[in-house]
Amino acid sequence: MRPLAIIGPTGTGKSDLALRLADRLSGEIGVEIVNADAMQLYRGMDIGTAKLPYDQRRGIPHHQLDVLEVTETASVARYQSEAAADVEAIAARGAVPIVVGGSMMYVQSLLDEWAFPATDPVVRAQWEQRLAEIGVGALHRELNKVDPDAAASILPTDGRRIVRALEVVQLTGRPFAASAPRIGAPRWDTAIIGLDRDTAVLDERLAQRIESMFAGGLVAEVRELAGRGLRDGVTASRALGYAQVLADLDSGGDGTGAVEPTFIGTRRYVRRQRSWFRRDHRVHWLDGESPDTEQDALRVWRHVS
Template identity: 70%
Template sequence: MVAVTDVSTPIAIVGPTATGKSDLGLDLAERLGGEIVNVDAMQLYRGMDVGTAKLTVDERRGIPHHQLDVLDVTETATVARYQESAVRDVEEIRARGAVPIIVGGSMMYVQSLLDEWAFPATDPQIRAHWESVLAEGGVAAVRAELERADPEAAAAILPTDGRRMVRALEVVQLTGKPFAASAPTIGEPRWGTVIVGVDRDTEALDARIRLRTELMFERGLVDEVEQLVGRGLREGVTAQRAIGYAQVIAMFDGEYDRAEALERTFIGTRRYVRRQRSWFRRDPRVHWVDGAEPALLDGVLRRVEGD
């Protein structure tokens, strides 16, 4: 692993859901005098706590956390807006002489923070057109359009991610180029960030996802979603599609019962984990560690410090 060359060089802890990134991030922050910068898109939302496994204030061990609870569920989370505000957070942490510990697994958000990614402009009329196609015809309609316009993007985007398909169609129409052409080139990460990927054995990770999902439902996910619906969750473009929240909303609508909502949440999370793993494994800058390693913190510190 490349050693940290500056006392305030950021360390990014990335990888699939439920591998132990949050605990490792806290341990590193305690040891190094760091502050946490969240890079989980759904943890940006106020009130989305149980279903995102967001650390409670007590669980944060007194360590400052940034990019948590910055959006209402009616607001739309965008990678571009996240990039602007999170870059500012990291630079302010560094200016204080602290170590930014970047923690999370939202793939495009991670890349926007660590790479020089200039986002294509948006066009309200084009965006509105494709959003109307999504609203009227559902995900299948925008997917069919994207398959015609940019088959590679259609194959790469999760079949349920209608909003990202809308963005891909907008970019293709604006630029006349495939959606992938707007992605950044992998190079030296911003600030010389050391990127650590946390993963686990697939069978063991599936068991952790199952347990996490069951605990979310036991600890009040359904009540949380009900409260957020009262605050406009259904009107939110991004928040209502979060794994777990979408399934509970469907349960409210009578599409299936609680047991099925739980099972679909587990399956959706497991599928998302496979996508995260595939995405991060393609990045040669990521130094992988086993989240089950008993001496995980010391091992990461030795590598980060170049010992």
């Protein structure tokens, strides 16, 4: 069963397209969905990640959702191994695996069998100490000096990944991106659909989405997760929306002051996603506004490369 991957920027409608395609295919074959959004791996991080509620999944099995506690650290290597096992098990059942998400390294690690560089605890500890001394913003600027491509793909607030990139650069003497696989034939002959929308349209969708998240209880969700250790989560605490709400609460606010920072951070993240995914010549880009999106996606999938 040839997998189908639906990737692209946040807010373009990837999950909805996956469900519509599953409905179209259900009359002829089974479909199961594999999540490729790093923050949807976390139990309880539902509103702020736009995780599809269980009762809206139309009976379609979903994998790689709710597999981590917020205190656990998400790992690209772990995801690669477990998601690949899911894809192969789905295909073995005679169903179509649909990979859906916009976490850049997670998608590439899965579709290109990324071989991860070795780690050195001494070197990593040195960079973690440097992070503690100068702060995440300054360390990101140091990364930008030695590896601007890595800095462009890593959030300036993501201390863990900045440390990892600097560790790899020091250990290998090469840019962090050099450890990434060369883009060739996608694993399992996966058909890759990129979903995007006009920037002005997407900005409006993002604004509405973020307003709905806050109206739907994001602040209460963050408060509840904080009681479960969210602040101690190396990865989860930096998720868009969650990090901004925590910062507002910790400064004495009620959480609603995080709306605008969340929108700004999300727009910035969308630019990084576009830059990353647009470099992949295998991606068949579709307009989320087009009435022919489903038909075009199925046409790409049915074409055997």
